Amino acid sequence: MATQRQEHILGVVRAHGAARVADLVEALDVSDMTVRRDIAELARAGLVRRVHGGAVAPDAGGRPTDEPGFEAKRAWAQAEKRAIAQAALATVEPGQAIALSAGTTTHLLAELLAATPTLRPLTVVTNSVGAADVLHHAAPGTDRLEVILTGGVRTPSDALVGPVADAALARLRVDRTYLGVHGLDADGLTTPNLAEAATNRALLACAAATTVVADHSKWGVTGLARIATLDEIDLLLTDDALTDDARTAAEATGARVQLVPLPRDVPRDPASHQPAPPTGDRP
Template sequence: MMDTVVMLASQRQERILTAIREHGAVRVADLVVALDVSDMTVRRDIAELARAGLVRRVHGGAVTPETPARSTDEPGFEAKRTWSSREKAAVARAALATVEPGQAIALSAGTTTWLLASMIAADATLRPLTVVTNGLRVADALHGTDDVEVVLTGGVRTPSDALVGPVADATLHELRVDRTYLGVHGLDADGPTTPNLAEAATDRALVRCAAAATVLADHTKWGVVGLARICGFDEIDTLVVDTGLGAEARTHLSDAVDRLLLATPEPTTGDQP
């Protein structure tokens, strides 16, 4: 009997690891349903995996050890670019469908907004377009694209290649755009967050210079809380997240924003259709 119990625990933990490696994060509530076990059993399995250094425990679930910690940890662009890449691409594709030719839009700094900028650069049907950004990588992705005017805010550069601070904020205060697309570090019941105080202020300026605001967040951002709150959900009309988001979070967010868009990541090689 003991061998059977150990084997079953090992199987559960392997499934938890597989889910985290695929999605970047898991929630206890979703694992309880998927594994058909109790909340306490899932938490014990996660605790065992955390002790082995295979996952990092967070409120309500677990993430990969490489996922940024909650408060002030601010990884660089290259580190974040590889995290949850399929999910980020799906979110960017869904956001692309909401961009219209002739608009003036704003893109914040970030890896998902950088993907969106790259998709905009490749889509000739969106011309002409004006793009305001505080993201150096975003500006690089759009540089040289015909009929796309890029307005770079200026400011002080952060580890994530965002331009922030009084210069950026003052520039955005004078501008008006149709829609802002905002990438975020974390997302919880109170809204989007970032670990950088100056970036939070500039992100708020990006939201407030727009007639409408869309937040782009892959599902691993849910439950991650940065030091500084950017804004409340009452200032966001659309949230784009991938289908890895758990049922409880979907319910909360669909009530919090006017429109919740769920993006389906493309299958990887070997996935079942």
Template sequence: MLASQRQERVLAHVRTHGAVRVADLVRTLGVSDMTVRRDIAELARAGLVRRVHGGAVAPDTPARSTDEPGFEAKRTWAGPEKAAVARAALADVEAGQALALSAGSTTWLLASLLAADPALRPLTVVTNGLRVADVLHAAGDDALEVVLTGGTRTPSDALVGPVADAALAALRVDRTFLGVHGLDADGATTPNLAEAATDRALVRCAAATTVLADHTKWGIVGLARICGYDDVDTLVTDAGVPDDARTHLSASVGRLVVAPVDAPADSPARTPDAAPTPGDQP
């Protein structure tokens, strides 16, 4: 197939679906990753598509759909709310379980709580989050086993792509704790096409899924859909969630948990450097 023919197919897919993943094009076109990326680069230079991490989108796609902030930026946003969500999520954890934690600043806070609580042992945690794995490993506890998926690193320190997806397909865990970029009436989204696929693999490998999303995530729509609410057993948010969102979520998920926020909105987030003791937990 000529380069012009491949590029026509890429463009047709973007115009029909709004986005396309490099991994999907490699499979359907039967060419290398490098060839697909060159084709996307040519289309981007012509102004026909916009390159994003893991693929391409239509040039008029809103920026917020594809912006992917780094971990250090995300950890500073809504710190007390994220800490409240993480504390409330801890109620779904029992000693002896195997868990999966996605990458993200809220799951990182949950990991700090797991690392600090010796009552939650033994425990196995599968994660595609480098920061999550770091804080769990730092606990230095042989009864806390950490399994990294492997994969390609994103700006937010997630491991994604076919290696991560294949690893998760071979595993079964009791519960996945999933951080998300945004929530709307239809479900959870992320700006990263490859991360959406890996997040779906995290959901599929679990007997139950808990989504962690502070109230600032409501109304934010990322480019790629992760899942609908039929796939969510529990959703944990904070008391700042709007009334209309609370009503919709209560009717859409298996269980909605609204965590109280004890600290003022401008106080610093709780971090693993100052991890809570078991007595701090609700």
């Protein structure tokens, strides 16, 4: 019955922060259209918010100025982020100079770089204190893994931003920037932080090429400040849960999209950008 299906959908959203249509079709053994109608009913009641490919908690990524902390974001979509970071690692070559923005997926990439001595010598420029720390401790006292930290003012998401960071990046040139973002859609890449947007633009400007590393749940989330349009990047590296509509919209801008498959034995994490609302007693 419709009420039972909708209770199931609501339970998934409350437990995980989001629910994918494809997963619900399989779990409920109903058609795609039936699930979408159920989500529409829940959205009209204000219990969920419709997004590309499913539903999220009503307060998920709602305000363009919301800026979750690093530790909160680190727990979301872990399998997807790890797979994307592995795919990004495969594009790094010994002898390169690369740049890493702050972010949870780029932090995973920094951990992989630290654990891969065959990629040295390597120079890494970053505005992430965490990424710089991981890389520094991987090869203390050696110039085969050189780490350049931009300096700047620290944000809730652990990025160093502002005029100091921007000026440092303006004097550098790297082979490729790996950029994490708060949200993206057909209109471009965004972040809630105005200063971080400017520093991310500086990271793009100092690179010969740019790869955006963003799991599928970032699609449709909008921050206050635009970083760049999709046609300004060279590659969008995301996981294969990105919906067909989202991929079509991205490619229509001229962006190249690479979907990273998850291993079959790895459970997908349907979590969105925001934690699920509490399920206990609420007014």
